[in-house]
Amino acid sequence: MTFARDSYRTVVVGAGIVGLFTAYHLARAGGGPILVVDRGFLSSGASGRNGGGVRQQWETRGTVRLARESVQAYRRFGLEFGFNIWFRQSGYLFLAENEGELARLRNVHALVASEGLPSKVLDGDGIAQLIEGIAPGAAVGGTYLESDGLLYPFPALWGVYEAVRSLGVEVALGVEAHGVEVRDGKVAGLLTSKGPVATSTVVNAAGGWSGDLSRRSGLEVPNVATRHEILATEALKPFLDPMVVRVSDGLYFSQSMRGEVIGGLTLPHRPGTSRGQGSSPAFLTTMARALVGLVPRLGSVGVLRAWSGFYDDTPDGFPVIGEDPRLPGFVHGNGFGGHGFMLAPATSRRIALAALGQPTDLDPAQFSPRRFLAPTPVATVERLQLG
Amino acid sequence: MVGEPDRQFSFRGRPRSARKGETLLSVLSRDRIPLLHRSIQYHRPQGPLCGIGHCTGCLVRVNGRPNVRACRYEPTSGDSVTTENAWPSPSWDLLGAIGLLMPGGVDSLHGLRRPAVATRLYQRLVRRLAGTGEPPTDAVSRALSAPAVERSPEVVVIGAGEAGRSVAAALAARGITPVVVERGLHPPTTDGAELLGATTAVFLPPPAETGERRFTLLAFREPAQGVRIDARSVVVATGGYDASLLFGGNDRPGVLTADAALALAAPSRPPPFHEAVVVGGGRRAAEVLSSCGDAVTAVVAPGEIRPEVVRAASDRGILLYPRSLLLRAGGRKHVRSVRLRARGGGSETTIACDAIVLAHRRVPHAQLFFQSGAAMEWRPGVGAYAPTVSANGATSVPGLFASGSVAGISPSEFAHHAETVADAVVRGVGPTGSAPSPTPDVAATELVGYYRELLRVPGHGRWVACPCVDVLVAEVERAVRSGYRGIEVVKRYTSLGSGICQGRYCLPDALLLLSILEDRPPAEVGYITQRPPVVPIPLAALASLPNPPALEVHP
C-alpha cells in the first residue's frame, strides 16, 4: 500500500503528540488534505516513553504562558477527544538542596506568580509534608504549584489519533521520511520509504530525530538528540501526590494513578540517536541511589522496568516553531527537549498556523528557527530543563 | 539439620510453622492451593499461578515489606505475614463487588472523563484501589541493605539447571572457574565453580564497546543484595517456563503451571491437590504425571496425547481428553471443576477437580538475550522468540553463548552440547555451522487453531487476557477493531503485559490471539520489547552497587 493520494497540501513527519496535535489543528482550520507519516508504530517515539509531567513553573514568561494554555487544554481533553487521560493536578514540587538553588527557585516563583499562578515557596517542613518519608534535611526548601500535574500519555495519543482520522487526515505508519524534494528553492515534496509524495509544506515533528530530518533535507540545525532513561517500580498504594524534581541532578519522580513510582535523572550520555533507546546499568544504580537517598523507605520496592527515549535539545532551551527562512515550505515543530508533551497543545496550534502561512503570537527571538541564523548568539535562555 | 526446630511465624495473626528450607507458599499450600491475593482492578480471587516468582498470585506482606513473593520466601521465626489489596481478607473481600458490578470490565480509556467537581475525589478513590501493597516503612527498607557482591570471573554461567551445571563442569575441566548464578533458593553445588544461589540475573546489556569487550551483569541475591559480575564470556542456560492458557477463570486459585505443581510437590511432599486436571499431552505432562500422578484425575490436551502420557495415565486410571477446548474453570473462589468441549464443535463435559495444572507449552526464558542485543528468531514450535544460536552455542553477540533448552537443545543432548560450548568459550570462537533444530512441540503450533475455535465461544470477551493488570479479552478485541495493529501498540492501548510479571504469562498468548484477530502470522504481529530487569529488583540492591564506568545501553 502506498498513499491514498499523489499530493497533499501538508505532510507532517512524526505521529508523536506534536505531529498529531499539529495535524488536528491543521484539519480543523480546513488545511487538508493532510498526510502524517511515521516510520514506527503509534507511540514509538518519546510521546510513548515519557514521565507524563505537566508543569507551568518555568524561568521565562513565554514558556510559562504556553504551559498554562496547555494545562487548560489538557483539562478539557476528555470532553474534546473522548479519552480519559487521567490528568491529575496534584502539583510539581521543586527541591533545593542549598540556598543558591533556593534563590533560583524564588525567582521562578516570582515570575510564575506574576503570571497569576498561585505558586508557593516552601521550607524544609513544608516539603516534608508533601513527601511522606523524605530523608531528614534532604531539602532546604522549594517551590510548589498545585495546578501542575501528571497525565497518562497513551490515551492522549489515542485521542488525538482518532480525532485526526475522523477529520479525514491520513496517517501512514511504517513509512520513513528520507528528506524533502526541493524545486525552485521551495519544498515540492517528501521522499519516503514508500516513494515520493507531492506537497508544498512539510512539518518536521520528528522529535529526537528532527535534526536528522532537517539535515537530510539540506538544512543545518543545532538540534541535538540526547538519551534520557526512566524507570517504573512495582505498584504501591498512594503515598505521593506531586511530581518531585530536584534541582541539583534533575532527579524527578512521581507516583502514577496505578501506583508505580516513575522517574529518572540526567546522565551524560553521548548525544545522537545511533545508540538506540535502551537502558544502562549506570542509570539503574545512579537512579536507585538518588531515590533511596531521598526517600529511604523505597529501598525495598522493586524496579519493574526501565526504558529510555530521546530529548530533542536546542542550545537555548526553547522549541523551534515556524517556517525555515532558508527553505520555504519546511516548517519546524521540534526542539522540545524533555517537555514536549506538556507544551504540545499550545505549541501545535502555532505550528499549524505557521504551516498555513499565518502569523503567530510567538516571540521570534525565542521560538523562530531564524534565531539560530543570526550572527550574534541568542539572548534569552530557558534554563529550567529539569524533570 | 537434625533437630532443627520448626520456624514459628504468624500468618494473618495466626501462628504457623515452617520447616527449614520450606517456602512460605509451600507452608500455606499444605492442604490446598491458597487464595492469597485479589486482582488489581476487579478484585477477583487469584491464586499462585507460576510458583517461580513471576506472577501476582502469591504476593504478601512480610514484616512490613510489600509485594513479597511467597514462593520465593522462606519464613524465619518471628515473621509476621499479612495479605495485601483485599479487605477484610482475600477470601472475603468486599471490593470483589467491583468485579460483580462491572462484569464487562471498567473502561478506563473512555470512561469517566468529564472534568467534574468530583474528579479529584474520584481519582483519589481510583488511586486507593490501584496498587498492591502499602509502601514499606523506613525501618524495613534500611534493614534490607547489605554490601554488594562483586566478581570478575573469566566466564559467568547463568542458570544451574542440568544444562548450566554441565557447562560449568565442562569449563572447570578446561581449567576455568566460572561463577554460576542460579535463581533457585537451594541449588546443588557445582564442582570447580563458584555458585551464587538465590541469585537472579536481571540485566545483561551488550558488552563494552572498547577494550576487552567485557560484559557487566546485574543480579540480586534474595532478599535484596546487589550483585555485579564483570565477565569476558557469558553462557546463558536459563531454560524455559510453563506458559499460561486462555480460558474462563484462568487465574482462579487452583489453576497453576506445571512449574508450580512440581515445585510444590517436591521433594517428598504430597502435592497441594487431590484430583487435578493436567492440561497438555507432551513431555511436560508426562513429568507432572510421574511426580504427582496419584493426585490427577484427567489429562486434557489441546491436540493429541502422546503415547508416553497415555501409558502413564492408563496405569493410574486417569481419564484422557485429547483434542479438547478448555472452556472455563468452575468454582467461585477455588477451582471445583473444569468445563471442556471436544475440538471441532463436539459435546461438552464437566470434570470435577481441585486444580488445573498447565503443562501444554514451555516457552524459553529469553529476556537476557533480548537485553544483550542478540539476534532473535521466531520459533514456530513453541510460538515464541529465542536467540539465534549456532551449533557451538554462540549467539550473534561475541562472547555470549546459549546452552540447554533456551538454545533449543533437548535434555539428552545437554552434556554433549556443554562440551562444545566450553570449547568455543575457551577458544573465544564465534558462530559456526548451522543451528541445532529446536525440538518441535506439537501442541504449541496447534494453539493458533485452538485459539481460533476459542474465540467463537460465547462470553470469551470476559476472560482475563492479562491477570496482573486485569485486562479482558474483549479489550484486546476492541483495540483491534478500533484500528490499532501489532503487539506493541495493542499492549500500550490495553495495558496488557505491563504488570508485575511484565507480560511473561500474557504475551505469548496475546501474540497468538492477535495473529488471529489481525489475520497475519504471529511472527508478523511484532516483536515484544523485553525491558530490563528480568524480574523486579529492589532499589536497595541497585543502590548498593558501584557505578559501572561506561554508559552502555541495551538496544
Ligand SMILES: Cc1cc2nc3c(=O)[nH]c(=O)nc-3n(C[C@H](O)[C@H](O)[C@H](O)COP(=O)(O)OP(=O)(O)OC[C@H]3O[C@@H](n4cnc5c(N)ncnc54)[C@H](O)[C@@H]3O)c2cc1C
Ligand atoms: C524519558 C523521558 C521523559 C520525559 N518526560 C516528560 C514529561 O514528564 N513531560 C513532558 O512534557 N515531556 C516529557 N518528555 C518529553 C516528551 O516526551 C517529548 O518532548 C514529546 O513526546 C515529543 O513529542 P514529539 O511528537 O515531538 O516526538 P515523538 O513522540 O518522539 O514523535 C516523533 C515521531 O517521529 C517519528 N520519526 C522520526 N523520524 C522520522 C522519519 N525520518 N520518518 C518518519 N517518521 C519519523 C518517530 O518514529 C516518532 O514516532 C520526556 C521524554 C523522555 C524521553
